[in-house]
Amino acid sequence: xxxxxxxxxxxxxxxxxxxxxxxxxxxxxxxxxxxxxxxxxxxxxxxxxxxxxxxxxxxxxxxxxxxxxxxxxxxxxxxxxxxxxxxxxxxxxxxxxxxxxxxxxxxxxxxxxxxxxxxxxxxxxxxxxxxxxxxxxxxxxxxxxxxxxxxxxxxxxxxxxxxxxxxxxxxxxxxxxxxxxxxxxxxxxxxxxxxxxxxxxxxxxxxxxxxxxxxxxxxxxxxxxxxxxxxxxxxxxxxxxxxxxxxxxxxxxxxxxxxxxxxxxxxxxxxxxxxxxxxxxxxxxxxxxxxxxxxxxxxxxxxxxxxxxxxxxxxxxxxxxxxxxxxxxxxxxxxxxxxxxxxxxxxxxxxxxxxxxxxxxxxxxxxxxxxxxxxxxxxxxxxxxxxxxxxxxxxxxxxxxxxxxxxxxxxxxxxxxxxxx
Amino acid sequence: xxxxxxxxxxxxxxxxxxxxxxxxxxxxxxxxxxxxxxxxxxxxxxxxxxxxxxxxxxxxxxxxxxxxxxxxxxxxxxxxxxxxxxxxxxxxxxxxxxxxxxxxxxxxxxxxxxxxxxxxxxxxxxxxxxxxxxxxxxxxxxxxxxxxxxxxxxxxxxxxxxxxxxxxxxxxxxxxxxxxxxxxxxxxxxxxxxxxxxxxxxxxxxxxxxxxxxxxxxxxxxxxxxxxxxxxxxxxxxxxxxxxxxxxxxxxxxxxxxxxxxxxxxxxxxxxxxxxxxxxxxxxxxxxxxxxxxxxxxxxxxxxxxxxxxxxxxxxxxxxxxxxxxxxxxxxxxxxxxxxxxxxxxxxxxxxxxxxxxxxxxxxxxxxxxxxxxxxxxxxxxxxxxxxxxxxxxxxxxxxxxxxxxxxxxxxxxxxxxxxx
Numbered sequence: 001x002x003x004x005x006x007x008x009x010x011x012x013x014x015x016x017x018x019x020x021x022x023x024x025x026x027x028x029x030x031x032x033x034x035x036x037x038x039x040x041x042x043x044x045x046x047x048x049x050x051x052x053x054x055x056x057x058x059x060x061x062x063x064x065x066x067x068x069x070x071x072x073x074x075x076x077x078x079x080x081x082x083x084x085x086x087x088x089x090x091x092x093x094x095x096x097x098x099x100x101x102x103x104x105x106x107x108x109x110x111x112x113x114x115x116x117x118x119x120x121x122x123x124x125x126x127x128x129x130x131x132x133x134x135x136x137x138x139x140x141x142x143x144x145x146x147x148x149x150x151x152x153x154x155x156x157x158x159x160x161x162x163x164x165x166x167x168x169x170x171x172x173x174x175x176x177x178x179x180x181x182x183x184x185x186x187x188x189x190x191x192x193x194x195x196x197x198x199x200x201x202x203x204x205x206x207x208x209x210x211x212x213x214x215x216x217x218x219x220x221x222x223x224x225x226x227x228x229x230x231x232x233x234x235x236x237x238x239x240x241x242x243x244x245x246x247x248x249x250x251x252x253x254x255x256x257x258x259x260x261x262x263x264x265x266x267x268x269x270x271x272x273x274x275x276x277x278x279x280x281x282x283x284x285x286x287x288x289x290x291x292x293x294x295x296x297x298x299x300x301x302x303x304x305x306x307x308x309x310x311x312x313x314x315x316x317x318x319x320x321x322x323x324x325x326x327x328x329x330x331x332x333x334x335x336x337x338x339x340x341x342x343x344x345x346x347x348x349x350x351x352x353x354x355x356x357x358x359x360x361x362x363x364x365x366x367x368x369x370x371x372x373x374x375x376x377x378x379x380x381x382x383x384x385x386x387x388x389x390x391x392x393x394x395x396x397x398x399x400x401x402x403x404x405x406x407x408x409x410x411x412x413x414x415x416x417x418x419x420x421x
Numbered sequence: 422x423x424x425x426x427x428x429x430x431x432x433x434x435x436x437x438x439x440x441x442x443x444x445x446x447x448x449x450x451x452x453x454x455x456x457x458x459x460x461x462x463x464x465x466x467x468x469x470x471x472x473x474x475x476x477x478x479x480x481x482x483x484x485x486x487x488x489x490x491x492x493x494x495x496x497x498x499x500x501x502x503x504x505x506x507x508x509x510x511x512x513x514x515x516x517x518x519x520x521x522x523x524x525x526x527x528x529x530x531x532x533x534x535x536x537x538x539x540x541x542x543x544x545x546x547x548x549x550x551x552x553x554x555x556x557x558x559x560x561x562x563x564x565x566x567x568x569x570x571x572x573x574x575x576x577x578x579x580x581x582x583x584x585x586x587x588x589x590x591x592x593x594x595x596x597x598x599x600x601x602x603x604x605x606x607x608x609x610x611x612x613x614x615x616x617x618x619x620x621x622x623x624x625x626x627x628x629x630x631x632x633x634x635x636x637x638x639x640x641x642x643x644x645x646x647x648x649x650x651x652x653x654x655x656x657x658x659x660x661x662x663x664x665x666x667x668x669x670x671x672x673x674x675x676x677x678x679x680x681x682x683x684x685x686x687x688x689x690x691x692x693x694x695x696x697x698x699x700x701x702x703x704x705x706x707x708x709x710x711x712x713x714x715x716x717x718x719x720x721x722x723x724x725x726x727x728x729x730x731x732x733x734x735x736x737x738x739x740x741x742x743x744x745x746x747x748x749x750x751x752x753x754x755x756x757x758x759x760x761x762x763x764x765x766x767x768x769x770x771x772x773x774x775x776x777x778x779x780x781x782x783x784x785x786x787x788x789x790x791x792x793x794x795x796x797x798x799x800x801x802x803x804x805x806x807x808x809x810x811x812x813x814x815x816x817x818x819x820x821x822x823x824x825x826x827x828x829x830x831x832x833x834x835x836x837x838x839x840x841x842x
Binding site: 243 | 538800817827
């Protein structure tokens, strides 16, 4: 075993030990800790900005793209936002200890489900350094310890944030292991982390599809992940055309680079002419490039053809595919074939079709007459989001604090035995 | 790609296709199907017994142990029990479609969690052929298709059971893929299954620790598993001695070979003398071999010493380790160090200690004054059990029909957009 691998394991062991202390903190203790964490981020703002400056000059030297640099930058407003996020997490209800259901058995046993922390949560993430404090806040509030492995570009920034947070832990007499930042950033280190099955309970990767696939391929620890969002909006024959256009513009244009943005619009043939001729100039005004099926091209003659690959694509840009369908059945079948189980919208005034779409489409978020952009932990009312899952095990869709807990059975009796002698 | 691997993938593809049909069945349709499945098992009883006879004669030829042979045997009472199990599953409430929570957002959006099937559930199991029909019943009732890979010893029996169940599917015009039995039994076939990430949603291995570790090491698909049960009973200073003895005898002796049987009893030093001198002859009468810590051996002089390995052991036999502790704290620490997160009991008359044990012990089932043997899906009121999970992701503890579902977000609006223009 290499020295480094010993080190990673030793760090995970300290994190695990800390997790059993964090699991027992009261809600008040956790909330005070989060407030202190917010305070030290502001107190040590200059150290964090200095560290970030070092990361940025390295990144520029390595020729990182402007988009990557932008994700990396920490300045006063961004650090204030990180602090505010921690304060907001402090104000969320504590999921730990919640009894979600209680029932009695015929023999008098009282059985309950009760939420408990997961234990140690490993986050593997790329350039954005704010994930360091966001993840620490969410994991601690839900009674877990966190084992963080950030990206190499943000190495110094993450270290400075972790240093600040360790001051907060120290002032509450909590072990530094509760927020563990792994000091190595190569993929070999990830590989080693992914085999610490006795010490880490779940791995949440956040970043590009390459990183997420690497984690999923190599992990022996359960992984919660999401690859991509190919989100659809179906404009039913009975749709309110203006509403359908508003929802389309919001879904496609308000932030095209995120996973809950629309990629494909499915239009019922009975309304296609009216809807498309009215929507096209508005989309054009917003700079959207349209690609359509053969039937769409008969209505909008100047647009590009959409091929099979287009319907599978997550454009992450202002491109939209259009397909005309003859029924709700065909829309549902298209989503089942090309979708990514992320988020789907129906725009309709028809009661039966709204019900049928909600019943038959089993993506993580299914909406009637609302924008796909609401598929987000904050917008749905989960308070804050640790990530989003498009695999169905444990959590499906946006994940808030509850997704960082599990449930145990609590059984209270008066001496009941199963096989009376 | 070998011909077989193509075959396995093709079968999984058929199973996946069937899963989207099964997911849409109404509760009535599913219940009728399960009733028919029960009926055909009885109708084709003789074919199943004949197939089982072939397996048994092979097993005897291969020198299988009596215990293994016993698990393999199918006779009229056992087939009737399988049919009854299917009828009982038909009578359980349908988890699919259940809205577990609904709330409104300030903008008027109505958000709900709704249960949906997982999709395709793969079961990998060893000798007991009844798992074939039990798993099929539970998976279909929860709206899933099932991909079964049974043990080589039960090859013909499993095939005969699957044939019967396919008759039931056919008579309800459902595709045979809904219950897929993989016709190969070697480990290579398991390896190939475990890489079908796009076709299978979850893998549940049932059998020896070797099989379960193999599945967990090699799966790219999420796995729900449990390795072993090292269950504890803590006899607190305030315990009712007779109750503690009744619970111990039930927990240890009613079925020592199962995972919810007790392995270690922790006794508070203030009650140790009274409890142990009263319990020892009763345990002896039940044929239990005792192993104790140094302090126990001062009270029960004739017993064997318990070493470190004993406290980690899942005996699966009539052996019990005993340790004397000085406090609830020490009991909780012992469980954290040696336990398997399965099931723990406290026997106490003290209100504060009962609460503290329930709060601090985060095993999957924690009981006050009740036998560890209640840690079972049927006994806790889940209706039927597909397995038990000692990992915390998705499910923790006994798993019933609900554990075979996930939840989607259902959002209903009136045209809400996230960023009004």
